[in-house]
Amino acid sequence: MRYISTRASKTPALERKRFCEILLEGLAPDGGLYLPEAYPQVDDATLTRWRGLSYADLAFEILSLYVDDIPADDLRALCHKTYTAAVFGTAAIVPLKKLEDGLYLEALSNGPTLAFKDMAMQLLGNLFEYELARRGEELNIFGATSGDTGSAAEYAMRGKKGVRVFMTSPDGRMSPFQQAQMFSLLDDNIYNIAITGVFDDCQDLVKAVSGDLEFKRKYKIGTVNSINWARLMAQVVYYFAGYFQATQTNAERVSFTVPSGNFGNVCAGHVARMMGLPISQLVVATNENDVLDEFFRTGVYRVRGTADTHETSSPSMDISKASNFERFVFDLLGRDGERTADLFGTQVPRQGRFDLGADPAFAQAASRYGFASGKSTHQDRLATILETWKNYGVVVDTHTADGLKVAKEHRHPGVPMLVLETALPIKFAATIVEALGREPERPSKFAGIEALPKKVRVMAADVQAIKDLIAHACA
Ligand SMILES: *Cc1c(COP(=O)(O)O)cnc(C)c1O
Helix, strand or coil: CCEEECCCCCCCHHHCECHHHHHCCCCCCCCCCEEECCCCCCCHHHHHHHHCCCHHHHHHHHHHCCCCCCCHHHHHHHHHHHCCHHHHCCCCCCCEEEEECCEEEEECCCCCCCECHHHHHHHHHHHHHHHHHHHCCCEEEEEECCCHHHHHHHHHHCCCCCEEEEEEEECCCCCHHHHHHHHCCCCCCEEEEEECCCHHHHHHHHHHHHHCHHHHHHCCEECCCCCCHHHHHHHHHHHHHHHHHHCCCCCCCEEEEEECCCCHHHHHHHHHHHCCCCEEEEEEEECCCCHHHHHHHHCEEECCCCCCCCCCCCHHHCCCCCCCHHHHHHHHCCCCHHHHHHHHHHHHHHHCEEECCCCHHHHHHHHCCCEEEEECCHHHHHHHHHHHHHHHCCCCCHHHHHHHHHHHHHCECCECEEEEECECHHHHHHHHHHHHCCCCCCCHHHCCHHHCCCCCEEECCCHHHHHHHHHHHHC
16 A cells, blocks of 8 residues: 555655655645555455454454555554553443434544544554654654643653653643643653643744754654544544444445544545445534535635634634645545645635535535535534433533534434544533533543642743753753
């Protein structure tokens, strides 16, 4: 298997990369995103064979199709080390919860940070440690977070050899639970940095430090953002696992509804569908930040400015642009790298938008690729949380509520609808109290975490001071 960039017109054989070459990289050198040169096809006999596998073995089978530069025994061991009941709470790893006939939640949020990002990030931690040891290299992950990504990265990398994590977050702006989760990590290789400012100030710091190429090379600065192909690949596995739990035979189809922000999660669903998993529809659910819903309704992709990027009660979906969306558009345009480069490399930076509404390819987003979409507001979230509690006795988090609201608009008789549960309600307790008048349940391992000792430095948004901190840690 080789990887190509979404912006390359025709990638010469020599420039096509193998998995471990792109594992530690972000964007391709031409600014595009990496994708496999073709999607491996899974036939009926293979699906049948995979039905009975444990999650770790299923992950190994799927990853083997995309990774040919890690020996099979090592890859299998990495999958078994990652997907354990001890880390993810159950032997099924991603159990289905039936709400009613034909409507399920697929639980992706029972990992260490109670959000679905653990599903991929836990594997990434083990892959990074393995590959860095093999190369005899180190990596310093420098990132910015407003919540879920940063804590998932820290819980995945804590104690890993060869990796340090420097994570900036806006001082005092995360929920008390999120702060407690991150700042209570006392591992030597984890550096929590609370920046006196807003999330944008943290992102600007990351840009400034990564933009200093000499510093970046000298201190081996890397990221773990959602455009990383390995994260997407790991997410493909739970679409198969969900399908096997909801069906008895491969003749059955299911649909998925995915609470979406950067289009990473649902893009993995697209990859699973391209591999031949019998998925009927992939329903993209957004909150008030409806960049993606607008595209799937009209063909217009319009990046939002700061003024119309809303702070909502499903904050992990508050995006102004969808960083993984370019991967799907590349497929939609028949893998035309030149056109993809024009849309994302020229039109978006210059005009902040592009319009495929009149392009015949746009109609195929629904007809050929199964995409549908919808949006949800704060009032919808409150109503859905209350209804789900009353009807099924289940408390859902705010992001999952966005998914459920939109899923109900896209159900078809005879096709089970699986809504991906992307976080547990305890992470967003204030909105649960608003909807239900009571606190959500707290898993016992998180009892009293707000009182644990914390390790965090409060710093000004000063590029030089941050560089000094990294250099000092590496000395
Ligand atoms: C990150 C996140 C999302 C959005 O996922 P994308 O891959 O960015 O589309 C949804 N819900 C929760 C809880 C998240 O943490």
